[in-house]
Amino acid sequence: MRKIKVAIAGVGNCASALVQGLQYYSKKGPDDGLTYWDLGGYTPKDIEFVAAFDVNSRKVGKDLSQAILQPPNNTVKIVDVPKLGVQVKKGPVLDGIGKYLKDVVSVSGQPAQDVVQELKDTGAEILVNYLPVGSTEASRNYAEAALAARVAFVNAIPVFIASDSAWAARFEKAGLPVAGDDVMSQIGATVLHKTLVKMAIDRGVKVDETYQLNIGGDTDFLNMLEESRLKDKRESKTSAVRAMSPYEVPTRIGPSDYVPFLENDKVCYIWLKGRYF
Numbered sequence: 451m452r453k454i455k456v457a458i459a460g461v462g463n464c465a466s467a468l469v470q471g472l473q474y475y476s477k478k479g480p481d482d483g484l485t486y487w488d489l490g491g492y493t494p495k496d497i498e499f500v501a502a503f504d505v506n507s508r509k510v511g512k513d514l515s516q517a518i519l520q521p522p523n524n525t526v527k528i529v530d531v532p533k534l535g536v537q538v539k540k541g542p543v544l545d546g547i548g549k550y551l552k553d554v555v556s557v558s559g560q561p562a563q564d565v566v567q568e569l570k571d572t573g574a575e576i577l578v579n580y581l582p583v584g585s586t587e588a589s590r591n592y593a594e595a596a597l598a599a600r601v602a603f604v605n606a607i608p609v610f611i612a613s614d615s616a617w618a619a620r621f622e623k624a625g626l627p628v629a630g631d632d633v634m635s636q637i638g639a640t641v642l643h644k645t646l647v648k649m650a651i652d653r654g655v656k657v658d659e660t661y662q663l664n665i666g667g668d669t670d671f672l673n674m675l676e677e678s679r680l681k682d683k684r685e686s687k688t689s690a691v692r693a694m695s696p697y698e699v700p701t702r703i704g705p706s707d708y709v710p711f712l713e714n715d716k717v718c719y720i721w722l723k724g725r726y727f
């Protein structure tokens with residue numbers, strides 16, 4: 451099977467988990483913990499990384515296998531990743547680094563790379579967007595680059611591109627897949643909350659109200675202290691849970707604080723109030 455060539459924008463904790471996960475699951479089988487180990491005949495070993503972009507001076511210029519281990523990344527190390535031969539290139543900063551990230555990310559002084567050219571030169575087929583929440587301009591810039599380089603776009607963050615009809619139409623017209631927006635953890639707060647609401651409704655409960663408060667100690671949570679960057683994140687998480695109910699339920703969901711010593715652990719508090727016989 452031919453390899454699927456993937457580029458990453460944003461070499462943070464999620465990218466680290468993806469790169470390590472691919473390494474780990476390339477040597478595993480269908481019953482070792484992935485939702486879909488085999489997708490249309492492709493398994494993890496059929497995916498290869500060919501390009502990566504970041505703006506952090508600790509990551510730009512490094513091999514992707516080393517860049518994923520640089521602070522402030524703090525996701526667990528589950529496996530040794532050999533040198534991948536993919537040098538992290540400086541992307542355009544735009545609105546990628548918010549008010550709080552400025553304190554922990556030193557932006558590389560190198561000039562930004564031509565993203566379109568890099569995607570073409572490396573033969574990338576899919577660009578995965580892992581930028582910080584609120585990076586609207588930067589995400590749109592990578593989406594434009596994907597269109598120009600004729601590369602599919604997986605938008606893992608809550609900036610509305612795949613679910614925006616104008617953007618979706620542009621990808622459709624170009625004959626390129628676009629998927630997103632935001633990703634859902636395999637077993638995380640969103641799927642747990644959705645399941646609880648669905649179970650209550652399936653069992654005849656009239657759900658009166660529900661909330662989900664999330665805390666964590668990584669840069670994702672630090673960045674999300676900036677409420678003005680959060681609107682799309684709240685909407686993305688809230689609409690996922692709301693979709694479980696046929697009627698309007700007062701719902702409040704979203705990141706609620708940054709607790710540094712939690713590092714990459716995340717804690718969610720779910721409240722659900724309803725009435726039943």
Ligand SMILES: NC(=O)c1ccc[n+]([C@@H]2O[C@H](COP(=O)([O-])OP(=O)(O)OC[C@H]3O[C@@H](n4cnc5c(N)ncnc54)[C@H](O)[C@@H]3O)[C@@H](O)[C@H]2O)c1
Binds near residue numbers: 588670
């Ligand atoms: N962890 C999850 O379960 C989960 C679930 C859903 C969505 N997400 C979203 O995925 C995104 C990534 O999360 P994370 O935990 O990896 O965040 P992170 O802060 O660890 O990583 C973001 C990376 O983007 C880089 N960056 C900033 N501006 C850039 C630019 N203009 N070009 C290139 N790189 C740039 C940063 O330097 C950093 O390395 C976030 O938006 C997060 O909300 C995460």
